[in-house]
Amino acid sequence: MxxxxxxxxxxxxxxxxxxxxxxxxxxxxxxxxxxxxxxxxxxxxxxxxxxxxxxxxxxxxxxxxxxxxxxxxxxxxxxxxxxxxxxxxxxxxxxxxxxxxxxxxxxxxxxxxxxxxxxxxxxxxxxxxxxxxxxxxxxxxxxxxxxxxxxxxxxxxxxxxxxxxxxxxxxxxxxxxxxxxxxxxxxxxxxxxxxxxxxxxxxxxxxxxxxxxxxxxxxxxxxxxxxxxxxxxxxxxxxxxxxxxxxxxxxxxxxxxxxxxxxxxxxxxxxxxVKFDGIDTDAIDPGLSLPDREAVLAGLLPPGVTVTDRSGSALTATFRLGQGQEAGSLVLRVENWAKSVDNPAQQAFKDAVVLPDGNKVLVLGGPDSKDKQPLRVTVLHPDGMEVVAAQGPTGRQLLTAEQLKAIATSPAWKAKK
Incomplete structure (x- = not known):
């Protein structure tokens, strides 16, 4: 692998x-x-x-x-x-x-x-x-x-x-x-x-x-x-x-x-x-193709940071980022829990920060965290959209926690199905 x-x-x-x-x-x-x-x-x-x-x-x-x-x-x-x-x-x-x-x-x-x-x-x-x-x-x-x-x-x-x-x-x-x-x-x-x-x-x-x-x-x-x-x-x-x-x-x-x-x-x-195990990925698929997600992401990146490549699946994608001579990456996961019986909001976000617009935000990882894991921001939108934005596996960390938060909390993430 x-x-x-x-x-x-x-x-x-x-x-x-x-x-x-x-x-x-x-x-x-x-x-x-x-x-x-x-x-x-x-x-x-x-x-x-x-x-x-x-x-x-x-x-x-x-x-x-x-x-x-x-x-x-x-x-x-x-x-x-x-x-x-x-x-x-x-x-x-x-x-x-x-x-x-x-x-x-x-x-x-x-x-x-x-x-x-x-x-x-x-x-x-x-x-x-x-x-x-x-x-x-x-x-x-x-x-x-x-x-x-x-x-x-x-x-x-x-x-x-x-x-x-x-x-x-x-x-x-x-x-x-x-x-x-x-x-x-x-x-x-x-x-x-x-x-x-x-x-x-x-x-x-x-x-x-x-x-x-x-x-x-x-x-x-x-x-x-x-x-x-x-x-x-x-x-x-x-x-x-x-x-x-x-x-x-x-x-x-x-x-x-x-x-x-x-x-x-x-x-x-x-x-x-016997009940089906796991999560029904078809039920939570927001209907956003890779080009759809890139288009939304491109409009949310800070000035000077651009998308240079992408790869991924129906729910998860890794985007290569560039800023001048620097390169980085972003892991992005987008799901729609509005119609799913497995909605995790009540338990998963019980300790989340709730913003005035109703977004529930979890910020985890980062260089100062105990687990030393990459910085990631997970947001559950009021309409059931869940967005995870995390620092990717390659290149430099081009995005700050506030910039990741701005990406994940944006109302631009709308399901197409």
Missing amino acids: SEPKEFEDDLLYALTRTGEGFRAGQAEQADLVAGGYRRGRRRWRRRSTAAVVGGAAALALVGTGAVYLTGASGAKGAGTVSAASAPTTTAGAGPAATPTTVKSSAPTVITGDEVLATFQALLPKGETTDGKGRGTDDDRTGGTFVGADVVFDDGQGKSLVQIGIQKHRPNQGQPRSCPKDFKLARVDSCSVTTLPDGSQLMLQQGHEYSDGRADTKAWIASLSGPDGRDINLSEWNAPAEKGARDSRPNPPLTFDQLKAIVTDKSWDRTVAA
Whole structure:
């Protein structure tokens, strides 16, 4: 990743992504679930994509980056089955039966018990213990994730088996891919197949630790569907993901059995109930093209400072600036929250300075700040337009805090959609 791109991603995520990090309740949710879910997803990415060689940093879209269950015991909502109270059961034939697809005109609530029961019914014959489930009624994930895990024993040794389900908006899912270097990733086999319905299925056999500190094996089935479903199933040849002695030579489920579980139609009802994760970027797109934003910016720059180049996407752009022989840059993000149900204003701007015209202003970073991050000004306009103006990754700092503030607070920023 180039230095400017890495800077822009880090800046917009870690410092100015107010729309995601400060939505009511989301900060608390992140504290509770990030440790388990996101560590697992980072592990899955390292093993399952080409990023295993060069490293991955999908920071700017962290709200859309999928995470999956790697420790359902870490947080348990109402309706889940605790390890202490979960009964020992014997799973039935599971996939041999043809589940009935339940169609609903509106999303319903799926409890952790229901997710766990569906999962257990799809497992082959064997004994399951320590079952735990998380449903859409778990307020720690806001209905954007469900999952379950069990310790499964087919008579050949205990194995931890886990499943997690999320749902992504169009074009916000992560394409399935295998690592480029199997040896480096400690992957024995991996394949990605496009199914008749357009879903992508990845099947992978590898190890829990890519550095070889232990020989515990981890086998994965990962499905992404046209409706946004993201179903991830993992199994180990040990009764715990980490810190347990291997109990069998290989995990119990074959590739065919893994595929049967993640593609089973009995998950349709669950997928329908799961809320889309992340921010709906289409909903907050102000309809301002790069030329539109450059035209507005050019009229707001101080005398002598001009735009010399631009790059970016629908919401975020980096503008190269020039002033005589000096060069600098500006990162600009423009969003329209007027029609979005995810409007972050109440929480994100609770400590903002409110100007007489109703603009809410946050000034963060700068050379005197504790975090030593670039200076940025974030403004929420009364009409729902949010503008972030920040010092860019290249050249000198040509704009002062007051000049950035003048840019971000200008009434010239008007949505076209």
